[in-house]
Amino acid sequence: MRQPDSAVLPGMTRKTKFAGQSRESGADLLRSRVVGKSKRNSPKPDSNRAQRLAERRAEQASRGVTRPFEGVAAECDLVALREFVPSATATLRTAPGFAAKRPVTLATVLPGAVAALVRAAAEPVGFVAAQVQFQSENPAADLATAIAWTQLSEPGESLNSAADAELAAEPLTEVLDPAAPLDLTVHQDFNWWVPEGVQPDPQVAATIEQANQAIMPSDRLALDADAIGAAWWVDAGEKAHLRWVRPEDEDALMLALARLHAAGGLHLGEGSRFAGSFRTHGLLVPVFDLDREQHATEWVKPATEFGARLNEALASDAPMTPEERRSRDGLRSRQVTLR
Structure with missing residues (x-):
């Protein structure tokens, strides 16, 4: 399958590329390549921040957990969204003690297979992904970090991986309401990547069409x-x-x-x-x-x-x-x- 050219999705300020794949999974279409991460989350190799991030990655890798979503009412759906559901979204209910300034939507996969983004709109919305290109041994900690990142970042920015967010990892149960199930919307396409009422340019439309052709009902x-x-x-x-x-x-x-x-x-x-x-x-x-x-x-x-x-x-x-x-x-x- 021919790789589509780079395209800027509405609500994002940076370019994101996609690579072709088989028809097994629409989500897998986006895992093969990730570009366009936010520059504010890209530390220089010789900086102190880069060293701290490397140390945190090593620490997270050593803390791999067998059952990362245990204790969360949505555990089974979170596992399903991570492993095999092609296209679905759910507005998350954050924990009572978590200071959220904007709503957060959980999605199976985001453009470019990034971990999170903030959609630019009159009322910005944070999006976090279940299926990502880069992850640690603790996906629950990654998800918690991505959710927190959406509250601190500017509209139009995207987060390549949770490890790139200079944030202290919080337990998922302190960020996500552990008693709340997911109010899921199952999609049969990826048209929700484009905000409602926005007309995508031809490159974006072609990218979404390619993903839609790979999705399984x-x-x-x-x-x-x-x-x-x-x-x-x-x-x-x-x-x-x-x-x-x-x-x-x-x-x-x-x-x-x-x-x-x-x-x-x-x-x-x-x-x-x-x-x-x-x-x-x-x-x-x-x-x-x-x-x-x-x-x-x-x-x-x-x-x-x-x-x-x-x-x-x-x-x-x-x-x-x-x-x-x-x-x-x-x-x-x-x-x-x-x-």
Whole structure:
């Protein structure tokens, strides 16, 4: 795919380039190249600030956490947005003690795969990204830093990475309201990169069109309010998938899945097949292959029924049967670790 030329998106004062990619993910389109970071966040190599930033990067790398978003109500959705949701946004509710002077929107990915930007407008809005080009071993600290940066920076500026912000890292729960779920808007394109009412120039329009062509239709299943975790549907082309990010202990969840498998209940009904699971950010994510002829809304009832079976299996303290042990061994062999 031909790389589009550099383009300046409305609301940004610096140029951002994009590189082409396959159709696997619209978000991946933006990860291959990042330029146009704010010069005020670019320390000279021999400066004291550069040394402090390097020391902080090393410190953050040594503090890698297994489950970075634990303790936040939006944990499962934050993991989903970071790992596989192509295009979605949510206005963040900051912590009561956090002094916010402008609203902040969480996005799956921003132009140039930057960590944050402040959109220039009559009322500037901060944007922070879940999927970024550069990150430390603690994505929760990166997100907290990016949110804080949006409150201190000027409209039109962008932050290449959280490590470039000369800010003391705060716990995410002191920046983001830990009790607030995400009020998500799922997009089927990247047109929201351009402020409403603004006509993009041809270069910008071509860049967005290229990203839109790579995106896969996605949606979050609208399960009951008491449903656990975050279940996301995606149409990947030949088949659709359901990825259900779950907050339970990984071993306990694997045991429950094994019990269901041994009992013949590890499915979402006709047109579905359990494909396996992956581990990421300390959570286990079961994945189902689905008939792509059925839309996300048609999987709500089967997913609700499966959730009830899974909760029952999680509550069981019965000793494992030989069949359940064999099922667990088989399921573990089909498990992938992302990070």
